[in-house]
Amino acid sequence: MVELPKDDLIFRMHRELAVAMQKPVEQRRWVMVIDLTKCTGCTACTVSCKAENKLPPGVVYRPVMEQESGTFPNVSRFFLPRPCMQCEQPPCVKVCPVGASYKRADGIVSIDYDTCIGCRYCIAACPYGARTFDWGENYTDDTPAFQPYEELASFEYGVARSRKDDGSPVGNARKCHFCLHRLNEGMLPACVTTCIGRATYFGDANDPGSLVSELIRSPRVMRLKEEIGTHPSVYYLT
């Protein structure tokens, strides 16, 4: 194919993704790096994720939190997107009574919608509020016309599922899955591609040369709630 631009962000991530996908799954270690100095708090990632995964009311995978600090005129605002941390020690997985939540070899914490009994123990257990529940509601219920986009199949985990007739994932816990279904097609997560601040990076931490590997070596990295020993796979640059 035609030469792709040799930039060191978006196309680089694409190239590195392609390389990683060549390796056996257990040799990949997906991590996400979010540069808070570049995040403009636009919530494009939040909404892109909603659309990508056809998320109903009550379900959100990547809210962007905002905080103001200081007093006039020395004030600052700061923005913090919060996907699932894909913890290396995920409390959510530990508590799941039926093993519907499990950790994949590549580090992604997945939910098997067909096994999940909807007990919501994992929601209680997640220290990051990263899990929400599918209550079976739709945005255009009880409006003059229910809209078809709400029951289109979503492709989470590479399986086409429609919420039509309240089938799973209705009644299941749901969470960010690093867009596994896109990775499988050589595509970056939807929140990464749409990021207008180019603040979100994604890649294989097992590839020492990858952009994300470079970034997580930086002294500026931090992770959320390190103290509780969950070892998140999402890093923040401050």
Added chain:
Amino acid sequence: MKRLYYLALLLLSGLGLWGIVLRLTEGLKVTALTSYVSWGLWVAFYIFFIGLSAGSFLLSTLVYVFGMERLERVGKLALLSALCSLGAGMAFILIDLGQPTRFWHTLVYRNFNSVLEWEIFFYVIYASIILAELWLLTRSQSPKAKAWVKLLGMVGIPVAIGVHGGTGSIFALAVGRPYWNSGLLPIIFIVSALASGAALITFLWAVLGPKDGEKPAMVRTLAQLMALFLAIDGLLVASEFLVGLYSGIPDEAGALVALTERFWFVFWVGQLGFGLLIPLLLVAFPATRRSTAWMGVAGLSAVIGILAVRMNLVIPAYVVPQFEGLRRAYVDPRLQYSYTPNGIEWLVSLGVVAFTILVFSLIYERLIAGKQQEVAGQ
């Protein structure tokens, strides 16, 4: 009189059933739960009943294992209430599942790291033990049977403790919730279970117990047991509370503040009033202590109080966001850090409770009350 009693129970059960049907057809969206406050009234009822069950069972073991002759006559009653409470608890957790039809997954797909998983495992054994004991006791009074019951009781003790202590751990192990995440919690669960068990039996015996010379003494003994457990429980909770407040863990302190402010009624009136003060005072005053009726009230009050305790355990933990910023980050009615049970949830609960009482009463009449008289007659 009795007919009216059963009619009322039937009616309530019917209403509850309607609620359950609605819940099963419409899904959990009929509840006021949110993705952030994902457990509510039904889970509170679930642990409440598991507590009652374990408590009642342990009480029964005083008779059958530790041979506490004075309580001989409440043994079966205790076992029966243990069984029915367990049933109720199961019912509540079942209707709370997002995928109720998949309850069997818990038996097929195992995750040995999950407390809940072990719980379910325990429930099965536990239930069989109670059934076995009841079966034996209702069939014969032979020493051989007694021996078996004693054996079963002994096995049952750790199981019961496992069952309810485990329920405690469900919460205790949630690292995400400092409010729950504490070593003391499982112990508190056991003690409060004993308290609730004693309370229930006190109440039941005060109402159902055959009116004879022994009754007041019996009720008083039960009540005093209850008071004892309540007191210990109170101490443990207090220490938890203080530790929490001074732990400096904002979430935990936050939850406790919410507990005493946002949920002040359930806490001050329910947990402390009904759950501690009223029963203790009633037991403390000689005047009331001598009255079987008052002791019944004390029992009932404690039972209600402990329901409040359960609600206070589940809900406040949720009203503190994992991150303050999450409150406003993305807003819709299911992404709120606040929750008040709605009509449907209460209706269903009422129904399940009524139905449990109904079943309990029927079995009690058929299998136990009759024989009770015989025993009294001898």
Added chain:
Amino acid sequence: MSEPTGEVRLSRRDLIKTSAFLGGAALVAGGADVAFNALRTSAQPGGEGRTYDLAHPENVLYTACLNCTVACSIKTKIQDGVIAKIDGNPYSAMTMLPNLPMEVSPEEAAPFDGKLCPKGQAGIQTVYDPYRLRKVLKRAGPRGSGKWETIPFAKAVDEIVAGGKLFAHLGEDRHVEGLREIAALKDAAVASAMAADVARIRKKQMTVAEFKAKHAAHLDTLIDPDHPDLGPKNNQFLFQVGRIHNGRIEFSKRFVQNALGSINWIEKTTLCGQTSNKAWVKATSAYSGGSWTGGTKSPRPDHKNTEFLLVFGTIIFEANYGPVQESEPITEGLRSGRLKVAVVDPRLTKIASKAWKWLPAKVGTDAALALAMIRWILENERYDSRYLGNANLGAAKADGEIAFSNATWLVKIENGRPAMHLRGDEAGIGTKTEMVAFQNGKPVAFDPNDATREIEADLFVDAEVNGIRVKSPLQILLEEAQAHTLAEYAEITGIAQEDIVAVAREFTSHGKRAAVEFYRGAIKHTNGWYNALSLIALNMLVGNFDAAGGISKPGGQHGWKGDKSGQPFNIAKLHPGKLAAFGVPLSREGWQYEESTLFEGYPAKRPWYPFSGNVSQEVFPSMADGYPYPMKATLLAIHSPIYSIPNGFAQLRTLLDPGKVPLYIACDIIIGDSSMYADYIFPDLTYLERFGITQGSHHTRVKSSAIRHPVITPLTETVTVFGEEQHMSLETLMLAIAERMSLPGFGPDGLGAGMDLTRPEDWYLKLHANLAWDGKATPDASAEEIELFRQSHRHLQPTVYSEERWRKAVRPEDWAKLVYLLNRGGRFDSSETAYDGAFIKAKLGGVNRFYVEEVAASRHAMTGQYFHGGPVFAPITDSMGKEIPSDEGEFQLITYKEVFGTQSRTISNYWSQLAVAPENYVVMNAADVARLGLRDGEEVKVTSRSNPAGVMDLGNGRVKPVVGKLRAIEGVRPGVVAISTHFGHWAYGASAMEVDGIVVPGDQRRAGGIHPQPLFRLDDNLRGTPLSEPIGGSVSFYDTRVDIAKA
């Protein structure tokens, strides 16, 4: 608030029934079937085995966003015939940096998604809005009653064309003039002849009497024979429009001006960035033959290379044009340390939160802050004297510069005030087109465009030439800047003197890689024009025009009009029987008051806008005054004046009066906040269901020409026009009217022999084809690509797409090229090719102006005062020059945009606006809130001089209080009240409507929040007109004082 009466409880079935006119599942389901069958080829629908359909090119269609005006290039992904996902188009520099080369095949491009903002991501919910309109509605009660009946399209068109007692059944016994009657002048030859003579009258080369004599036979076609310059009766039809964008602009102008013959095609732009655009045009226009032409409306900093960016009143990460283009180069620069940012804004905007300095200047004092910096820069000689000294092209060339300025071109001082530039002949040393400057104290005359002669001139001049007092523009600027000391400026602006100096020093420490960017916040004031000139002057002082990292020309677009050599369809020419529209526009724009026969001394009855256009706030008040003439029929489209014009509610009173607005027709996608007051509403298509060419991007440095085309089968019902079945849309409506009235330029052979104009694609595909032939022609699509095109269009029904029909719309040799473009969503140059050396390829070039002589030479039609030609710090005044007292209210009201919302179209976006912020707030500084003894979250009522009661009067007795929740923050200047503009809707699905007797309940989620509009300050002299800026024509948005009280 009075809901429609006779409420019928709505059962599910009714809901289905009502969805017959509101966007319903029905049609889409149809689309789905088509898709289903087609999809079977790739994978079975709905079920397992489909890992990720959206990754496959046959499910991708590229088009253009329009959830806000920026119009980013987008990639839509179709699933079962429904739009499932929207992303940025990786081929476009607007949405991916760097962008994919066009050579990359769509197959290979499929895995790449570009960037998009939250609004763009949520566009799906704009299209699939449960309240979408699918049938024509006619009001079944008084205007705004909320009662409607559905009527057949054909009948509706007949009614508006024929007129008559259209509302007799509602007890309105008045004759409504139809379009046929209004369009009195039909003869093209007569029209041109009259137009030419009106031009003479305008130049005082012909008298009215002479005109009447000459055109005696046709005077009956004029509005007023004694004022021929008012033009034909046709002008009494108005097309009032919003963000219409290219392609549709030409189509509707063709209809309104050159077929119906009305001059009145008025866009909403004076609400928008107008004054900035006009000021930039003046500052960059070219000098030829003694007068000024052309100019660029939106030069912007080249963020990718800027080292210091000084932002005045524009929300770079959140609004502007737009977040998707601007964010990345800036965040990259901030991270790498290349870029330093300072932001002048009363609010701590998101970019301000990342800035080196946030300067929360007092509202309306931008010019003062700029002049303070200018004073320091001039007095400390921190300017680029080399650039400023170059008086003509020759000198610039010699220095290897691209641009030069008029800093040195002498200006005549007439009775104390600067007037026109001194010309060579006046100086007695040259011709009358030559300019004059001082070289070492001696005047020289020169041709600014002379590329060979080098004129390096003296910067500061105050002298006499040939007995004429003259000054150089830089001298004039210096004197203006010296009107105040830095200390005084600090007082005026509320910005500490050391900060002013620090920013000025930083700004002048990066050579040409520093730039000032500004937009609405700085200019939507009555003094906005001069603020704009001051901020442009700052850029010129560092000579940053056309420099990498400096101010640059937007990349723009490839030509679509076909007027370039080698392009197949010159659409302006393809118009048999084209009618010439002429006369004074309703808004009196582009005319000097003095030129018109209406001149009767000062003040004029209403303002005139010689330097502006599309003065939208003038529409209703002018109708109310019947000045310059009364109007008879209006067609509203893509615009919500009552919601978007400051205090549009004052104008609503006019709209509700059939005497002043006899016929009001709307074309909308929904029953909007304004279209709800119309007599008829015709359904239109949303931006994802129709054709178009978008507008050029402000913030790409290379050409990006996105193509808009239908990506799904439209949701509106189909009708038959010119024998063609097509979906109702603005185009269809115009086609149908043209058919009824047999207007020239539409229908069979409408574009010339053998070229029909009977369907939208007949028009648009030709424009798209033109793109392919601009300059180097684009390649042909390969056979595989053509097959892919068929696949990716498989879900479209024949009513919108048919290959043979589309092929017929262009020449055979165009088709493969067209497919090549459609498969990529347009024609996009590579961002890598933007620069040559230290400069940018796309150049403004030529002269940049500190001083605009033609403005200095004209008068304000109300005060009769002359305007200033250069930057000044002017007070906030009304149309009679009276200052607006700052004690009118305790707080200064400002408004702003949030990144998740547009003015009114995103209230249907449940994923974004309604979840990221279900309501907006009355935002104030925490200290003010505390001082008032109020609490965060508390409800407050906001009142103003023009709205002492603090109510939103929606007509028909429906009144809402202007009440909102307080949000106490630190990031806003004390004394300021900020209210965003995306909420407080009363229609657009926010309240119940009654259609054919069935009540369609409103969606409460859409009714949240507060709208600042009712509060804005009205002009005391102009009967319900908001304060306005007289030169660029902007409405004022930030000059209103308000009071806050507990609700």
